[in-house]
Amino acid sequence: DAKTTQPPSMDCAEGRAANLPCNHSTISGNEYVYWYRQIHSQGPQYIIHGLKNNETNEMASLIITEDRKSSTLILPHATLRDTAVYYCIVRVRDSGTYKYIFGTGTRLKVLA
Amino acid sequence: NAGVTQTPKFRILKIGQSMTLQCAQDMNHNYMYWYRQDPGMGLKLIYYSVGAGITDKGEVPNGYNVSRSTTEDFPLRLELAAPSQTSVYFCASSLPPTRSNEQFFGPGTRLTVL
Numbered sequence: 001d002a003k004t005t006q007p008p009s010m011d012c013a014e015g016r017a018a019n020l021p022c023n024h025s026t027i028s029g030n031e032y033v034y035w036y037r038q039i040h041s042q043g044p045q046y047i048i049h050g051l052k053n054n055e056t057n058e059m060a061s062l063i064i065t066e067d068r069k070s071s072t073l074i075l076p077h078a079t080l081r082d083t084a085v086y087y088c089i090v091r092v093r094d095s096g097t098y099k100y101i102f103g104t105g106t107r108l109k110v111l112a
Numbered sequence: 113n114a115g116v117t118q119t120p121k122f123r124i125l126k127i128g129q130s131m132t133l134q135c136a137q138d139m140n141h142n143y144m145y146w147y148r149q150d151p152g153m154g155l156k157l158i159y160y161s162v163g164a165g166i167t168d169k170g171e172v173p174n175g176y177n178v179s180r181s182t183t184e185d186f187p188l189r190l191e192l193a194a195p196s197q198t199s200v201y202f203c204a205s206s207l208p209p210t211r212s213n214e215q216f217f218g219p220g221t222r223l224t225v226l
Binding site: 049 | 155209216
């Protein structure tokens with residue numbers, strides 16, 4: 001069962017910030033939130049992850065609400081090359097290892 | 113480094129045929145994974161391996177088999193192909209999750225079963 005809910009699609013103007021929301025209301029206390037993106041049906045590419053603190057790297061920022069029931073991925077200055085499907089993923093512990101539970105993702109289109 | 117490589121890129125099978133999807137990685141990762149992605153959907157875990165000689169089932173293992181005789185290779189075997197196995201198959205690898213959190217994905221194999 002998917003543990004994340006995302007809007008199916010979003011548009012963003014080039015150069016503007018893209019804010020992609022994700023709901024993960026059933027997340028457990030030790031489960032991480034990951035974001036990956038998939039461009040043109042290539043293999044998914046890692047973006048960022050977090051547990052409860054906000055995180056930032058060279059690609060994006062991740063804002064997690066205090067109750068951890070939702071998060072937002074922020075691409076600060078979207079470019080045309082950021083057009084992709086973005087997956088919000090919960091990493092769960094199962095049978096001694098960790099597994100990604102993918103949802104259906106958000107198709108982001110960056111408009112010129 | 114080539115990263116994660118997969119062969120073939122495309123394949124068409126007839127119902128009942130079998131085939132092996134190849135996956136190799138050159139990053140010395142212990143963990144390897146096989147996913148399938150149906151149209152418009154996210155990825156679902158088929159099998160995974162935490163090291164040579166060790167494999168385990170994921171969410172959707174029925175109709176597939178795997179083996180892991182070396183650290184580098186993790187082939188996925190389809191026996192008696194069915195139309196429901198038409199999908200894109202991705203292989204991934206990672207360090208142990210307690211050390212690193214990123215999975216590296218291959219380019220995928222598009223399989224059609226007719």
